Every structure is written in C-alpha cells, then in structure tokens.
Amino acid sequence: MKLYMFQVAPNPTKVRLYLAEKAAAGAVIDIQQVSVNLPKGEQRTPEHRARNPFGRLPVLELNDGSYLLESLTIIEYLEECYPEPPMIGRSPLERARVRELERIADLGVLLPVGRIIHATNSPIGLPPSPEVAEHFRKILPEALRYLEAQLADGREFVAGTHPSIADCTLEAALQFARFGKVVIDSQFQHLLQWDARYRERTTAKSVLVM
Ligand SMILES: N[C@@H](CCC(=O)N[C@@H](CS)C(=O)NCC(=O)O)C(=O)O
Numbered sequence: 001m002k003l004y005m006f007q008v009a010p011n012p013t014k015v016r017l018y019l020a021e022k023a024a025a026g027a028v029i030d031i032q033q034v035s036v037n038l039p040k041g042e043q044r045t046p047e048h049r050a051r052n053p054f055g056r057l058p059v060l061e062l063n064d065g066s067y068l069l070e071s072l073t074i075i076e077y078l079e080e081c082y083p084e085p086p087m088i089g090r091s092p093l094e095r096a097r098v099r100e101l102e103r104i105a106d107l108g109v110l111l112p113v114g115r116i117i118h119a120t121n122s123p124i125g126l127p128p129s130p131e132v133a134e135h136f137r138k139i140l141p142e143a144l145r146y147l148e149a150q151l152a153d154g155r156e157f158v159a160g161t162h163p164s165i166a167d168c169t170l171e172a173a174l175q176f177a178r179f180g181k182v183v184i185d186s187q188f189q190h191l192l193q194w195d196a197r198y199r200e201r202t203t204a205k206s207v208l209v210m
Pocket of ligand 1: 009010011012038043055056057058069070071072124
C-alpha cells in the first residue's frame with residue numbers, strides 16, 4: 001500500500017502518527033509514504049486528482065490499485081485489518097469513548113485551527129478572511145476546555161492509559177497550530193503537559209517536525 005501525505009499537514013499527520021504507534025507496538029503494516037507537495041499545488045495535478053478528485057490528502061492506495069479517501073476512514077480500515085494492539089479500544093464503550101474524544105479533537109480543535117491558519121496565512125495560498133479567523137478563534141476554546149477537563153484526572157493519554165487515535169488527531173492538530181502560530185492558552189495546562197509528554201515519544205519524534 002501507499003500513503004500519499006505531506007509533512008505537517010494535519011490530516012495526513014493523524015494517519016502517520018497512527019502508523020508510527022502501531023509499528024512501535026509490533027504491528028507490521030507495509031505502507032510506503034509518498035509526499036505530495038501541497039504548497040506547490042501538487043494535490044491539484046491530474047495525477048493526484050486521479051487518486052482523489054477533491055485534490056486533498058491523505059490518500060491510501062490499496063494493493064489492488066484502488067484508493068481510500070478521508071483520514072479517519074483510512075485509520076479505521078487499517079485498524080480493522082490490523083486490530084492488534086487496539087488503537088480504538090476493546091469494549092464497545094471503550095471504542096465509543098475513544099471515537100468521541102477523537103471527533104472532539106478533530107471537529108473541535110483540528111478544524112478550527114485549520115480554518116484560523118487558512119484564513120490568516122494560508123500555506124496553500126487561500127485568501128485571508130478576518131471574519132472566519134475570528135469566528136474560529138472564538139470556537140476553539142470550547143473543545144480545548146473539554147479536553148483539559150478530561151486530562152485533569154492525570155491520565156497519560158487522551159483516552160486513558162494507552163495511546164489511541166484520539167492522541168494522533170489531537171497531536172496532528174497541535175503541530176499544525178505550532179506551524180501556523182496559533183497559540184494554545186496557558187490556562188490549558190493539562191493539555192499542554194500532555195502535548196509535551198506525547199511529543200517526547202519516539203513515535204511522535206519519527207513523524208513530527210515541529
Ligand atoms: N476530511 C478530509 C480532509 C482532507 C484535507 O482537507 N486535507 C488537507 C491537508 S490537511 C489538504 O489536502 N488540503 C489541500 C487543499 O485543500 O488544496 C480528511 O480527513 O482526510
């Protein structure tokens with residue numbers, strides 16, 4: 001299989017952190033990572049649109065030559081193919097909790113961070129929009145507050161004692177925030193401590209560049 005990705009871009013980074021965690025825990029998933037340069041517009045070439053008509057990353061090319069789009073779909077497909085060790089929990093309730101936290105990290109942190117960055121200083125040249133940036137700056141603290149309250153119980157990882165896809169999505173979002181100079185307020189101290197801890201992991205170091 002091949003994963004089309006670009007460093008720092010948060011949606012591919014989620015999948016790459018997931019792959020790094022699985023590999024570190026012993027899963028053997030044969031995936032070659034292929035870079036598609038977003039600032040240079042390579043995602044809009046006919047070659048990439050043949051993989052993904054929306055011109056986005058990540059894309060997973062399967063061994064039969066077909067493509068899977070959408071970061072979470074890719075992760076869930078891989079998790080079903082390679083269930084051990086679990087990155088979405090084991091019991092139905094554990095799996096629901098991990099998914100809940102992952103969705104909150106994605107829709108409540110990654111999405112607003114992305115909108116703020118693309119509305120202020122878009123690395124792919126989107127036009128600035130102060131109104132959009134302001135709207136998402138107001139929304140961002142809601143999910144940060146929720147995650148801060150979860151992490152305040154001293155848990156090691158976002159969903160508890162083991163790394164999960166919620167850590168991958170949250171860290172992908174926070175790396176993009178650092179890239180785009182979106183500052184996470186120091187009131188979110190447990191979240192910032194989790195971030196510092198998570199970035200010390202060998203898995204994180206193998207993927208993150210900032
Ligand atoms: N919902 C999609 C979002 C994909 C997405 O927006 N990817 C960004 C990179 S993080 C992209 O390729 N942007 C390029 C563009 O819009 O031109 C997913 O989760 O995979």
